[in-house]
Amino acid sequence: MKFLAITLIVHNDERSPTERFREVVDNAVLAEELGFDGFGVGERHERPFISSSPPVVLSHIAARTTRIRLFTAVTTLSLLDPVRAYEDYATLDHLSGGRLELIIGKGNGAAQAQLFHVTPDDQWERNREGYELFRRLWREDKVTWEGRFRPSLTDAETWPRPLQRPIRIWHGSATSKESVDLAAFYGDPLFSANVTNPVEPYAELIEHYRERWAAYGHDPADALVGAGTAGYYAARTSQEALETYRPIFEARIALFRKVGVDPVFHTLEDAVERGSILVGSPQQIVDKVLRYHERFGHEVMHLHADADGLTSAQHRAALELFQSEIAPVLRKEIPSRPFPEVAV
Template sequence: MKLLAITLVVHAPDPATGTLVPTRERFAQVVRSAELAESLGFDGFGVGERHERPFLSSSPTVLLSHLAALTRRIRLFTAVTTLSLLDPVRAYEDYATLDHLSDGRLELIIGKGNGTAQRDLFGVTPEDQWERNAESYEVFRALWRDQPVTAETRFRPPLRDAEVWPEPLQRPIRVWHGSATSRESVDLAARYGDPLFSANVTGPIEPYAALVDHYREQWGHYGHDPALLTVGAGSAGLSIAARSQDARAAFEPAFAAYLAMQANIGVEPVFPTLDDFVRRSSALIGSPEEVIDKVGRYQERLGHSVLHVAAEGQGVSEQTHRHSLELFAAQVAPALRRLPGPPVWGGASADPAAGVCESRVTDSEHRAQRAVPVGSE
């Protein structure tokens, strides 16, 4: 199993003290988190993309470029790139540049995104968001793989033998599809033979597992090699201590913040108590042994070979969360790396049999697809 640390760069007052750190300091915290993740041996560090309060992750390419200059080994993830909101040509330019600046350490997780405010900001509607996401991905994918590109598009000007620069370093790049509640992202991933990343954070495992099952079915439907099917999964929180009661106590402020947020937006919490949250959510709260057992149980159901944990703790101090990450790296990660699952690393230029999840669509089929209207499938 490969291990990622991910942040959405939430910028909100500390629930215990009410203090809101300056924006500059909040970005500095993210930098420290990435450097810590690399020093602890994590395989990847991810930055989300949100365009509304309380997030500071509206420019993931800028932030990841900075992190690329400060790190040397760790792979850099988008979590997720909201292609439904973006012009795919501009997104391609940004990410192809970042691919070079990171020496080919870029990994993309794409998705339609969440939030009414950011939809309104970009003039996207709930009715067309999935179609925009699919069209943007198809254009982005075509540009990355084989130019010039011709595409009949609905949501941006059509492309006519378009060439866009720079050429990327990784040919092709691995693109994961973020999956939360709908089958559309699952179907898109399966159609193109791409890996799936289950959010697995806001509810119990059952609906996420159902979507992963559907992904497996669709993967076979599209004729892809079963050995290359790859799933990643998130976790809802992290608090590890030698004694489980200490881990729970350390997480109590974060859970109180969760309940307060649910109350503020008028939503009944999925997990009304901390005990219920620890028991039924994907949160990794407890002793190292308890966390290993829980990840193993989830892995049996989801079959994932990549796991993300929170790079930063909301409602707990930076030092407290650092301690959890250190315990995770020292006492949990070695056991998780032995869990069964398909290999997923090796760089996008590696042989697919070595673990890179590739589509079986041929180059000639790619060229043929560029002659049909994007999104027509």
């Protein structure tokens, strides 16, 4: 199994944006130091996030690291001009020495849709059309294209040409079959959010992905799935882990209720029992990931990169424990295909 650390760059405390960005970059450096396979930066265009420009953040991380693969989580193609997005990420691909991997998706949030004049009626079509063009730009030196949502192209050239040919593009999936079907149609890997709900709806979408994958004529053995988690904290005993993480979980529930969101899990114990949150002893976390693997068949998993209310010492200690006692077992128990080699 491969492991990513991912941040959406939530900014909801007294620190300046500058300090928060520096923390993100430092966490990426730490993730590489500890042995994570990838580091991802999300894209959101509304409060409380400041992750509106992932290629800029990832470029800085590329300059501070040498090995770890760099992920977007996700690139919101329903909002972006595919040509401009291609130019940004092809440049980043070179600057990182071919370490870039993209996770694309529709994105969510009313504020970001208003900024880009995207509606619920056209968001999926924008995502599909944007991906069709985006995909071709990575593969073709000249593109002739016509669609609904941007000006047409005739023998258009985009620069720079990418370092990785082709780059691997994942499709982020949360609740809808549209993104799952798009991934299966093109033979692309799928990354399940696996954050908000119990395992069942995510397992159903992954099963649908595998069914559509085969229906489109792809070899079932080639399907590749990743999955997220809703939070992480490991300690030597489950009692210690629950005691430390409880105020963090309860603060999150209070924030949900403040903004009018009814949480799916009302107690930490319920979230640990039925959700994807990983809180407990190393053996408990290994057992839980293996149970999820039985449903998903996933080869890649992400943890939250941020301290998320933990102290810096607690955060580092928990990540060190993950890499020393949890990751080695999961890597052995769940074989995974290698990530692409660094290009240069």
